[in-house]
Amino acid sequence: MSGSLRSMFAVVTRGTPPSGSTPDPAALISALAVPVVVLSGDDRFRFANQAAEQFFGLSSAQLLAMSLHDLVPQDNPIFALIEQVRNAGVTIFDHDLNLESPRLRKHGITVQASPLPEEQDAVVLALQDASAARALDRQLTFRSAARSVTGMAAILAHEVKNPLSGIRGAAQLLEASVSEADRELTVLIREEADRIRDLVDRMEVFGEKPIERGPVNIHRVLERVRRLAQSGFAAHITIREVYDPSLPPVYGNRDQLVQVILNLVKNAAEAITDSDQVTNGEIILSTAYRHGMRLAVSGTNQRLHLPLVVTVRDNGPGIADDILPNLFDPFVTSKPSGSGLGLALVAKIVADHGGLIEVDSRPGRTEFVMHLPMLHEDPSD
Numbered sequence: 001m002s003g004s005l006r007s008m009f010a011v012v013t014r015g016t017p018p019s020g021s022t023p024d025p026a027a028l029i030s031a032l033a034v035p036v037v038v039l040s041g042d043d044r045f046r047f048a049n050q051a052a053e054q055f056f057g058l059s060s061a062q063l064l065a066m067s068l069h070d071l072v073p074q075d076n077p078i079f080a081l082i083e084q085v086r087n088a089g090v091t092i093f094d095h096d097l098n099l100e101s102p103r104l105r106k107h108g109i110t111v112q113a114s115p116l117p118e119e120q121d122a123v124v125l126a127l128q129d130a131s132a133a134r135a136l137d138r139q140l141t142f143r144s145a146a147r148s149v150t151g152m153a154a155i156l157a158h159e160v161k162n163p164l165s166g167i168r169g170a171a172q173l174l175e176a177s178v179s180e181a182d183r184e185l186t187v188l189i190r191e192e193a194d195r196i197r198d199l200v201d202r203m204e205v206f207g208e209k210p211i212e213r214g215p216v217n218i219h220r221v222l223e224r225v226r227r228l229a230q231s232g233f234a235a236h237i238t239i240r241e242v243y244d245p246s247l248p249p250v251y252g253n254r255d256q257l258v259q260v261i262l263n264l265v266k267n268a269a270e271a272i273t274d275s276d277q278v279t280n281g282e283i284i285l286s287t288a289y290r291h292g293m294r295l296a297v298s299g300t301n302q303r304l305h306l307p308l309v310v311t312v313r314d315n316g317p318g319i320a321d322d323i324l325p326n327l328f329d330p331f332v333t334s335k336p337s338g339s340g341l342g343l344a345l346v347a348k349i350v351a352d353h354g355g356l357i358e359v360d361s362r363p364g365r366t367e368f369v370m371h372l373p374m375l376h377e378d379p380s381d
Contacts, residue, residue, distance in 0.1 A: 034126050039082065041121030043068045054290075055127055056104065071104050078111060082123050085113045105362060161200055168193040211352050215249035215375045216257060218310055222285050225261045234269040234283065242286040249375040250308055256349045261285075263342050264312040264368050271316030271366065284313040290371075306356055306371035313368075319361040327359060 029036060029047075035055035038047035045063040053060055056071065072078060081094050091114040099106040109127055116122035171189040178186060226239050250257065265283060272281035288309045319327065328347035350357045356371040 034128060037063070037125050037127075038116065038119075039068060039123045039125065040119070041086075043079070043082065046119075046122065052127070055106070055129065071101060072099050073101055076100075081111060081113050082125075085115055085123050086121050089115050089117075091115075105360060161197060164193050164197055164200075168197075211253045211256060213252050213353070216252045216254045218247065218250045218257070218287060218308065218372075219243055219245075221254060221257050221261060222287070222310070224258060225265055226285065228262060229265050229269065229283075233266055237269055237272055237281040237283055239265075240282065240284045242284060244287050244289055247287050247289055247308060251373045251375045252353050256352075260346050260349050260370070261310070261312065263346050267342065268312060268314035268316060268366070272314055275317040280315075282315050284311070286311045286313070306354075306373055308372045308374050310370045310372060311367060314366050315364055316366055318363040318366055319359070324359070324361060328357070 030049040032049055033051055035052035036047075036049045037045055037052050040046050044067045048056070048060045048063045050060075052063070056063060058066075068078075076097075076099065077094070078097055078099065081092060081097075085092050091112065093110065093112050095110045097109045097111055099109055106129060109129055112126040112128075114124045114126075116124055168190055171186045171193065175183055175186040175190070222241065222243075226241065229237075230239060265285075268283045269281075272283075288311075289307055290309050328343050347357055350370055350372075354373050358369045358371075360367045360369070
């Protein structure tokens, strides 16, 4: 961290502008997209910029009334890093840190810690969250898996559905001429043929057909899903809406976005129903505009600008840790009767929109976050 930036932090913490400086240092630091905080000698927050407020999920006023110990356990490696900076008086980087507690869940964080000479034992922390980039890498890997499913679906459609229709037709003919005891077997053959046909039909949605896109009011999509849910599978669950009313249109396909959000809400409702939260189950649908969400796609010149954020959160039991890393892969499911294609389809549709979907889960809180392009943005930009 440069000396001039350290001086800026000193000005912020003292509250007086430097000599001959016209920009407001606090405003400059607050405008940074990187979360930045200043800690006092006893690890209490002295300053937090706007990006830090989003990172910690707390307002600046809330953070200034707290210590880092209130958010992160005492044995977390970040405290050893801070102490090392104080003792050595130098800037230190640490990568892939996990900041995890009941109030905070951040994985793979890069931390730059620097001393603040003007304030004894004060430390400046710059925190970089690479989770979005890692999620993009995972979804690029998922696209390869989805292509495999696409190829398999095409083969199944061609090689299985035609003879399957013949088997089903033969079973129907036999059903009318066999004894009552044998009729059960013909019914079984017909029902199993139907089940296989339905599975092939579900896999065919993974085809590489281009989608038609245009302006979509995401709040109308969410409202439609809410009405469908509360008139059926989520009638016993509270659904809250926390919307940004100024959100611009999504550049997408309305019907496919309805399908995506309906799948997520249905999964949330089923998770709540299967847990002890059934009496106070809650699903929160929220939207937001997030500046600066621009990602480079590895191996291409493509850059994704995804400022529109749609979140589906529930207070169910959470997703098992052994499933979470591969949750969007085909055939991965925790449901005894599930096919494992629902979330794979969700990820494919979001990817087809040029978007990104992330999941964060712990007991009592599971959150799916979609980052989507807005209208008037060039999808290849």
